[in-house]
Amino acid sequence: MRLGYHRGAESVTFVLAAIVVATWIPGVALAEERMGLDLDTAVTLAIAHSRKAKMREDEADAAVYRRKQATGRFLPKLSLSARYSRVNHVEPGSLSLPDPASPGATNEVQLGEPVDNQYSVRLSVEQPIFTGFALWNGYRAARDTEALAHQRVRTEHSDVRAIVKETYFNLLKARDLRKVTEQLVQALEEHLKQMRLLYDAGRATELDVSRVQSRVASAQVSVVQIGGAEDSAHLALCTLIGLPSTTALQLVEVVDIGDPRPLPDAQQLVNEALASRAEVAIATHAADVAAARVEVEGSALWPQVSLRFGYNYDRPNQRYFPVRDRFDGSWDISAVLSWTAWDWGVSYYGMKAAQAEASAAARNVEETRDAVRLDVERQRQTYTTAVARATAARQALSNAERAYGSAKILFDAGRAESLDVLDAATELNRARSDLVQSLADARIAWGLVHKAAGRD
Incomplete structure (x- = not known):
């Protein structure tokens, strides 16, 4: 009985070893x-x-x-800028004018409106001409x-x-x-x-x-x-x-x-x-x-010479007189010449x-x-x-x-x-x-x- 048992154990061990080897060898081959x-x-x-x-x-x-x-x-360079400013309140100036209907009397004419909130939008295009x-x-x-x-x-x-x-x-x-x-x-x-x-x-x-x-x-x-x-x-x-x-x-x-x-x-x-x-x-x-x-x-x-064009859309626009608290547009075109005359070499x-x-x-x-x-x-x-x-x-x-x-x-x-x-x-x-x-x-x-x- 013992001999048969040992032979059976050896057979099981051999089968297990064969299974392990069979599963291990493909892994090595794939590696x-x-x-x-x-x-x-x-x-x-x-x-x-x-x-x-x-x-x-x-x-x-x-x-x-x-x-x-x-x-x-x-090529021309296009720039866009916007600005908002809150300023202190200042009453606009006034002008005294004689009243033609009443000799010796004067009328006070207010020069513009008080503007405490200022807005500015500027679009500019600059083209270099000579550099x-x-x-x-x-x-x-x-x-x-x-x-x-x-x-x-x-x-x-x-x-x-x-x-x-x-x-x-x-x-x-x-x-x-x-x-x-x-x-x-x-x-x-x-x-x-x-x-x-x-x-x-x-x-x-x-x-x-x-x-x-x-x-x-x-x-x-x-x-x-x-x-x-x-x-x-x-x-x-x-x-x-x-x-x-x-x-x-x-x-x-x-x-x-x-x-x-x-x-x-x-x-x-x-x-x-x-x-x-x-x-x-x-x-x-x-x-x-x-x-x-x-x-x-x-x-x-x-x-250096360049040509510059600008368009302003401001409130108020300083180019309009008298000053009004409203948006107004204005444009400008400039020829710009610059030269560094001396820079110490x-x-x-x-x-x-x-x-x-x-x-x-x-x-x-x-x-x-x-x-x-x-x-x-x-x-x-x-x-x-x-x-x-x-x-x-x-x-x-x-x-x-x-x-x-x-x-x-x-x-x-x-x-x-x-x-x-x-x-x-x-x-x-x-x-x-x-x-x-x-x-x-x-x-x-x-x-x-x-x-x-x-x-x-």
């Missing part, structure tokens, strides 16, 4: 989402997630509103600032695109390196089995076996290290595109795309960059803004400071163009070097594969030592790793060439 990801999708997600890109877009929106604000300054070109140059500055802000948005998008490409291919590189190193571990473990059989047969020494074990352990350490680099690259890419770090990314792109892409000559790339790089456009627009601000500062030295020195800033901005344009030329040539050279390295790595891999195959054949025939096989396997792993790294570097360098040429 880790999977997503296929190509390079263009990664760039789109990263730009949409980038807070700095959104900040630049907000700045561009603000610049659009500033330009519209500058446009509005050309020393301040309005036009202010509009120019706002227009160039808007263009500058849009170029900054483009620059930020280009930077995000370059970072995503580099991170994407770094993750691809880490995964391929892990596969290469796992192949090395597998080859070394197979060789270790063979060496143990030879040791059991008395045809190998303990030193030979220990050497292989050491190489296996070293390769396993490399797998762990590369796995850490892969996890870091995975985390970086997930962070850039705004996905949880638990998302399993299935990268669509491959590192090896075959023959290298043709590269234009340096001068053609430089011409493209100078014509389309956002940095050059930003520097140019900044110089235009600085030049417009010189004119804005200088406009204070000119007289405030306007003049403001203009001189703006001129110095404009000169610095103009010099920055040339500095930026030189930096763009240097960047284009440097990135082109980096890509050329990466392609040459990949070509050499392919040849080295072919040689290493033949050497490893020959070493195994000779070892099986008893004509080579175990150390020869280990060295050949290590060289093969190094050649595979060099090829993966050079191909990934070439893909990254190609993206940087596009960025340097302003093709993004």
Whole structure:
């Protein structure tokens, strides 16, 4: 009975454990989402997630509103004001006039009515006629600032695109390196089995076996290290595109795309960059803004002319005599001339400071163009070097594969030592790793060439 009881309890326990496992495993599977990801999708997600890109877009929106604000300054300005006043009671004055019907008699004539509650409504329209070109140059500055802000948005998008490409291919590189190193571990473990059989047969020494074990352990350490680099690259890419770090990314792109892409000559790339790089456009627009601000500062030295029209609806209206406690309307039109004859050099020195800033901005344009030329040539050279390295790595891999195959054949025939096989396997792993790294570097360098040429 006890035996049957224990068997029944064990059966119940097993069933419960199976239920728990069955309900737990789907939860784990759901916790880790999977997503296929190509390079263009990664760039789109990263730009949409980038807070700095959104900040630049907000700045561009603000610049659009500033330009519209500058446009509005050309148009008439309409103002409306209203006022109510309670004043102390004062009797209006009177005038004594002779009475024509009674010689020697006078009549008292009251001049208006006492008004203790006063109301005033004024509508005015002012149109600037001449402002020393301040309005036009202010509009120019706002227009160039808007263009500058849009170029900054483009620059930020280009930077995000370059970072995503580099991170994407770094993750691809880490995964391929892990596969290469796992192949090395597998080859070394197979060789270790063979060496143990030879040791059991008395045809190998303990030193030979220990050497292989050491190489296996070293390769396993490399797998762990590369796995850490892969996890870091995975985390970086997930962070850039705004996905949880638990998302399993299935990268669509491959590192090896075959023959290298043709590269234009340096001068053609430089011409493209100078014509389309956002940095050059930003520097140019900044110089235009600085030049417009010189004119804005200088406009204070000119007289200002405006035309003003006003309509008053007051109770009482002071333009009507005698004063009556009633609403009356009146209008006025004025041409206003104002000029600051002396301000102790405030306007003049403001203009001189703006001129110095404009000169610095103009010099920055040339500095930026030189930096763009240097960047284009440097990135082109980096890509050329990466392609040459990949070509050499392919040849080295072919040689290493033949050497490893020959070493195994000779070892099986008893004509080579175990150390020869280990060295050949290590060289093969190094050649595979060099090829993966050079191909990934070439893909990254190609993206940087596009960025340097302003093709993004």
